[in-house]
Amino acid sequence: MSSYLELTARQRIPAVFDPGSFEEFLPPSxxxxxxxxxQLDSPVSFDDGVVVGRARLGGHTVFGAAQEGGFMGGAVGxxxxxxxxxxxxxxxxxxxxxxxxxxxxxxxxLHEANAGLIAVSEVMRAxxxxxxxxxxxxxxxxxxxxxFGGMGIAARCANTVIMSEEGRLAMSGxxxxxxxxxxxxxxxxxxxxxxxxxxxxHRYLLGDCQMLVADEAQAFRDAALAAIxxxxxxxxxxxxxxxxxxxxxxxxxxxxxxxxxxxxxxxLGIDDPARVPMLDADAFLQLAAQHRxxxxxxxx
Amino acid sequence: METLNYRFDGGDRSLAGMPQLVGxxxxxxxxxxxxxxxxxxxxxxxxxxxxxxxxxxxxxxMADFHARWRLADARISINDMGATPAVVxxxxxxxxxxxxxxxxxxxx
Numbered sequence: 001m002s003s004y005l006e007l008t009a010r011q012r013i014p015a016v017f018d019p020g021s022f023e024e025f026l027p028p029s030x031x032x033x034x035x036x037x038x039q040l041d042s043p044v045s046f047d048d049g050v051v052v053g054r055a056r057l058g059g060h061t062v063f064g065a066a067q068e069g070g071f072m073g074g075a076v077g078x079x080x081x082x083x084x085x086x087x088x089x090x091x092x093x094x095x096x097x098x099x100x101x102x103x104x105x106x107x108x109x110l111h112e113a114n115a116g117l118i119a120v121s122e123v124m125r126a127x128x129x130x131x132x133x134x135x136x137x138x139x140x141x142x143x144x145x146x147x148f149g150g151m152g153i154a155a156r157c158a159n160t161v162i163m164s165e166e167g168r169l170a171m172s173g174x175x176x177x178x179x180x181x182x183x184x185x186x187x188x189x190x191x192x193x194x195x196x197x198x199x200x201x202h203r204y205l206l207g208d209c210q211m212l213v214a215d216e217a218q219a220f221r222d223a224a225l226a227a228i229x230x231x232x233x234x235x236x237x238x239x240x241x242x243x244x245x246x247x248x249x250x251x252x253x254x255x256x257x258x259x260x261x262x263x264x265x266x267x268l269g270i271d272d273p274a275r276v277p278m279l280d281a282d283a284f285l286q287l288a289a290q291h292r293x294x295x296x297x298x299x300x
Numbered sequence: 301m302e303t304l305n306y307r308f309d310g311g312d313r314s315l316a317g318m319p320q321l322v323g324x325x326x327x328x329x330x331x332x333x334x335x336x337x338x339x340x341x342x343x344x345x346x347x348x349x350x351x352x353x354x355x356x357x358x359x360x361x362m363a364d365f366h367a368r369w370r371l372a373d374a375r376i377s378i379n380d381m382g383a384t385p386a387v388v389x390x391x392x393x394x395x396x397x398x399x400x401x402x403x404x405x406x407x408x
Binding site for chain 2: 008010027028029031041042043044045046047068070071072
């Protein structure tokens with residue numbers, strides 16, 4: 001058993017996809033690095049912090065990417081985003097069986113300003129184009145840097161989001177909230193609070209991620225295989241969007257005034273919410289099965 | 301940023317296989333790209349580092365590296381974000397080992 005969290009992007013690829021099957025597009029030897037960072041006299045990376053290519057998963061041709069959280073927090077610059085978009089478009093051209101994105105990103109690389117913002121929006125559009133072409137898109141969030149900002153939104157453009165408890169998914173990250181709204185609003189150094197608010201268990205209970213697994217590369221691989229097999233029609237429909245909006249409206253109403261995730265869990269019917277962070281993945285999934293938001297109504 | 305270039309002749313160990321990248325460009329870390337390249341038997345190293353003014357230290361670490369491995373026809377490219385000499389040496393060894401056949405032995 002090996003921790004997914006501890007692996008680099010390049011180590012995650014062979015741990016999740018069929019070993020030896022990965023063919024990288026624009027590998028480091030192509031030296032397609034960020035021109036913006038070079039202009040700023042900042043260090044660049046030969047792959048601009050993302051590995052993209054074509055592999056096999058359970059024998060099927062599955063396109064994929066892995067963001068490297070160790071390089072600028074996995075932040076998306078112009079080249080990084082263009083590599084993701086190019087891979088996604090090629091997945092459509094080559095009729096991929098599915099796309100699997102191993103996400104770890106703080107969002108837009110602010111050094112690259114508008115080019116980074118545009119890059120993230122192009123990634124979202126390309127993900128939805130892949131789905132519109134009838135190809136499932138699966139996002140995995142299990143890295144130490146979590147998945148925030150524009151990439152947090154991009155993750156939710158996928159058919160299925162798979163997380164570990166250690167993974168985090170949100171829009172503004174803890175430090176951003178504290179900087180913008182004050183430490184009284186959110187104490188970014190309170191790690192337990194950070195994980196209660198953005199971590200995989202909270203996201204699973206709220207229905208923001210569809211699968212929760214232990215922090216093991218094999219568990220993510222198995223979940224990705226199961227997720228792809230379970231998707232009947234990956235296309236996004238208007239009915240689905242309307243249902244999502246209705247769910248978000250109900251969530252806003254039912255959590256109005258609540259300041260603490262444990263109060264929200266209590267509202268979902270969990271009698272002893274303080275236990276939730278201590279449970280391992282299996283015990284948590286057993287508990288969550290009865291209380292997860294939207295489970296009764298079939299919402300996702 | 302500072303760019304440093306080194307060239308070592310007289311190596312006798314050739315690499316085989318696809319280019320390999322090890323390490324990550326993060327604080328106190330570096331990435332090392334190692335590639336077989338027709339360089340008339342030389343080993344060329346290019347370092348781009350965020351820590352300006354450590355040329356003498358890099359020279360010593362690279363000379364030690366060449367003495368250990370004696371690579372021929374190899375191109376090594378480094379993006380560095382302030383790694384210490386020990387980390388640089390470990391990453392270089394890791395990069396070379398990723399391109400050597402298992403039975404070809406370790407450093408001298």
